[in-house]
Amino acid sequence: xxxxxxxxxxxxxRTGEKVFLECVQDMDHENMFWYRQDPGxxxxxxxxxxxxxxxxxxxxxxGYSVSREKxxxxxxxxxxxxTNQTSMYLCASTPGGGGGPNTGELFFxxxxxxxVL
Amino acid sequence: xxxxxxxxxxxxxxxxASLELRCNYSYGATPYLFWYVxxxxxxxxxxxxxxxxxxxxxxxxxxxxEFKRSQSSFNLRKPSVHWSDAAEYFCAVGLDYKLSFxxxxxxxxxx
Numbered sequence: 341x342x343x344x345x346x347x348x349x350x351x352x353x354r355t356g357e358k359v360f361l362e363c364v365q366d367m368d369h370e371n372m373f374w375y376r377q378d379p380g381x382x383x384x385x386x387x388x389x390x391x392x393x394x395x396x397x398x399x400x401x402x403g404y405s406v407s408r409e410k411x412x413x414x415x416x417x418x419x420x421x422x423t424n425q426t427s428m429y430l431c432a433s434t435p436g437g438g439g440g441p442n443t444g445e446l447f448f449x450x451x452x453x454x455x456v457l
Numbered sequence: 458x459x460x461x462x463x464x465x466x467x468x469x470x471x472x473x474a475s476l477e478l479r480c481n482y483s484y485g486a487t488p489y490l491f492w493y494v495x496x497x498x499x500x501x502x503x504x505x506x507x508x509x510x511x512x513x514x515x516x517x518x519x520x521x522x523e524f525k526r527s528q529s530s531f532n533l534r535k536p537s538v539h540w541s542d543a544a545e546y547f548c549a550v551g552l553d554y555k556l557s558f559x560x561x562x563x564x565x566x567x568x
Contacts, residue, residue: 380560382560383549384558388555399555432501445491445503448501449500450500451499
């Protein structure tokens with residue numbers, strides 16, 4: 341089975357702190373994604389990556405950056421956390437070969453719930 | 458710009474009753490269509506997907522969905538709901554790497 345692992349299920353940080361959210365997948369997928377999930381808003385794409393060291397902005401990249409130094413790992417970085425970044429963060433991956441939905445499903449991690457005080 | 462609308466925020470259904478969740482989309486072309494389910498404390502799991510061909514799609518856990526191009530809809534159905542179907546359901550559409558998700562519908566199942 342594909343496994344997408346997010347290193348922290350729950351985090352509490354203070355305003356202004358730098359936050360790292362880590363995601364690892366074990367199925368050699370080319371494409372990886374970071375989504376933010378908020379009640380009433382569904383999932384919104386922050387960043388995605390279709391190859392090592394490649395990244396593309398999603399719909400809400402402001403306040404976030406990402407790093408993909410290895411194929412299996414995709415990190416989301418909050419340079420200076422703010423209270424409006426309190427949310428559930430979901431990592432996902434999917435195989436390449438054109439990538440995205442036309443190769444099938446996204447495989448999601450269990451999420452990282454971040455609270456910024 | 459593409460958008461996905463799930464008109465029902467919350468649905469309560471009795472165990473054994475039928476369930477239908479609505480999804481409408483706005484897109485420049487016919488996108489690929491998906492339904493995902495999120496059980497409490499879990500990530501999202503794919504229920505079913507539509508790319509082309511037969512407009513009635515069968516998925517896991519006894520779910521099916523019907524694509525209606527004329528209505529830009531992709532509604533999810535289940536004939537008989539089980540208590541374990543209590544979850545949040547998301548419709549998603551896309552054509553490339555990026556999927557657009559609806560706001561979700563929470564399903565409560567009463568005994």
